[in-house]
Amino acid sequence: MLGTLLASALLLTGTAPAVAAAGWTPSPIVWTTCPDDPDSPAPPDGECGTVRVPLDWNSPHGPSIELAVARHRATDSAHRLGVLLADFGGPGSSSTEFAVTPGVFFSPEVQARFDVVGFDVRGTGRSEFIECPDTGKPPSAEPAGPAEFAALRAYSEKAVADCRARNLPVFDHANTAVNARDMDAVRRALGEARISFLGISYGTLLGQQYAEQHGDRVRAMVLDSSIDHSAGIERFLGDRATAADEGFRQFAAWCDRTTTCALHGQDVFAVWRKALTMTSGMPEERIELRDRVLKDMYGPDWDDAGQAIAEAVAGRPRVTTRFSYNYASIRLAVVCQDFDLRIRGFAHYSALHAEELRRGPLMRGSTLSHGEAMACLGVQGPPANPPHRLSIPRAPRILLLNARYDPATPYAWALAVHRQAPANTTLLTYEGSGHGVYQRNACTRSATDRYLLTLETPRHDVSCPA
Known part of the structure; x- marks a missing residue:
């Protein structure tokens, strides 16, 4: 169903929230007609723009890059609830295409009440697209001995070095903690005090890190098929x-x-x-x-x-x-x-x-x-966005969705995320197989829609039949 899939220095710890870069303010988005997507079954239904952000959030007045943003306006503007940012995950998918491909994901009720907005995180879509050069046929990914392992490591070192060289400088500034800071820049450029968010698969990590950095800016958040950032x-x-x-x-x-x-x-x-x-x-x-x-x-x-x-x-x-x-x-x-x-x-x-x-x-x-x-x-050196337990004391109640038999984001990961933030997460379990839950059936859709529209979550963790 879904496809099933980031290096500034210590932008985020497990508990310390990121703050807006001092003296830096994004410009309002200038909306224009979206370019046609040749791979989409229908023309885009929305409008597109860009947000300029610092390449390195630790140097906000240094070089900058542009992020692509797209919006599908609420169809019932008189009863608009605000902005629903959506991220399709991957990593590698284009959330701008996701936002303006009409009628393929969100229910009509959600589309009526929210401006659905997507932005291409760094390295994806029309935001500094990262593409590695061809480095030839790799050795076996399951080496049988020290010599084969050494050959695989040498191949990987060259592949990473070549990819980094082709995609500098964004390659060194593309981790999810950075993308979460970009997401708040998008919120500010939209002129919204708070946003709602739905992330799928790897997009759930973006949501988690945004909730850590800017929990007080979240109205509602749905994490569908969760990544557990605490996993070693x-x-x-x-x-x-x-x-x-x-x-x-x-x-x-x-x-x-x-x-x-x-x-x-x-x-x-x-x-x-x-x-x-x-x-x-x-x-x-x-x-x-x-x-x-x-x-x-x-x-x-x-x-x-x-x-x-x-x-x-x-x-x-x-x-x-x-x-x-x-x-x-x-x-x-x-x-x-x-x-x-x-x-x-x-x-x-x-x-x-x-x-x-x-x-x-x-x-x-x-x-x-x-x-x-x-x-x-x-890859050389420690991770720029090191794994840690989720800490979201300033965030509202978040709805977690996960299939019991998910091959990409195991059910054990949803349970771990839930245990790390028991005070403000509710878990909905889809008692079936697959990756991605929201669209599975009337039970999963109605619970998610009710939460997004009314902020009402189930009193206790619940399950939906397969």
């Missing part, structure tokens, strides 16, 4: 490995009861093991098969998962691409600076990988988190 590398890899296996078990149960499944009537687990064994001599194809099945858990698209496994067993593997935007490039500047994914050497890697296999023996870990950790091998 062990949980970053292990929790997603567990989630991938839980997702596969959901697929197997569906296949057992669904006659149209390509593996119906067979032992799904045995067929899966056979598919992995048949591709064991072809590491790339094996990873691609696991990656495709993991991608199918996002929807979920169980039909495709069954077909993929059947094709692999028949010797006809078919490759699909998970992301169509610049995720592979921007993760180097964002994910690698938001999380401490530093692996010290082959012994450290071996211990981490063994834990991945222990927690996710079916899927052999998550190709999403493993791929991110391997891409970050070449």
Whole structure:
């Protein structure tokens, strides 16, 4: 469903709120017609502009950059409640396109009462787009020994250095703490005292960090499929490995009861093991098969998962691409600076990988988190936006949404976020599979809409049936 996906010095700690840069004020946004998006099924329904912000918030009067902003005005302006900022996540997606693509996400009631606004965070869309040069075919992402690990590290170091050189200076100023400060600049440029926010997937981290920095500027906040910024590398890899296996078990149960499944009537687990064994001599194809099945858990698209496994067993593997935007490039500047994914050497890697296999023996870990950790091998120094526990004492009550079987943002992460801020978070659990909850059914939509429109949250944590 969703795709499933940042380096100034210490802009944010776990508890210290960021403040507006002294003496710096954004200019009001000049709204114009939005450019056509050739990949969109319909012309943009809204207006577009830019906000100029400091490249480095620690030097607010130094060089600056422009961020793209888009707005779909409230259709019932007489009863407008304000601005609803939305971030589609990734990292790498364009939130401006999200805001002005008509009728694809928010309910008519929400669109009637809010100006829906999106801004392309640094490195995405029309905001200093980050794109890495081609560095050739990488070594295996699952090195079998010290020599293969050294080769992978050398490749990654060059890939990161080349990408950084092409995308300076924004590459060094693109972590989520920086983006949260940009978001407040957008709020100020809009002339709003407070904003509402809905973030999906990686967009939930933007929401969390904004709530830490500017909790008193938040009217309402929905975090759909939460990133847990407190996760160290062990949980970053292990929790997603567990989630991938839980997702596969959901697929197997569906296949057992669904006659149209390509593996119906067979032992799904045995067929899966056979598919992995048949591709064991072809590491790339094996990873691609696991990656495709993991991608199918996002929807979920169980039909495709069954077909993929059947094709692999028949010797006809078919490759699909998970992301169509610049995720592979921007993760180097964002994910690698938001999380401490530093692996010290082959012994450290071996211990981490063994834990991945222990927690996710079916899927052999998550190709999403493993791929991110391997891409970050070449990043030097500590993360600019180091992981920490959520601290949002100034924020209002926030609605958390998460599927119980989410392969990208595990349910364990939503529980962790909820435990870190129990006084002002409410958790809605969708009792099914997939990544992204708001649009799942009438239960998830109505609870979210009611909160956004009235600020009414359930008295207790609730669940919605699959």
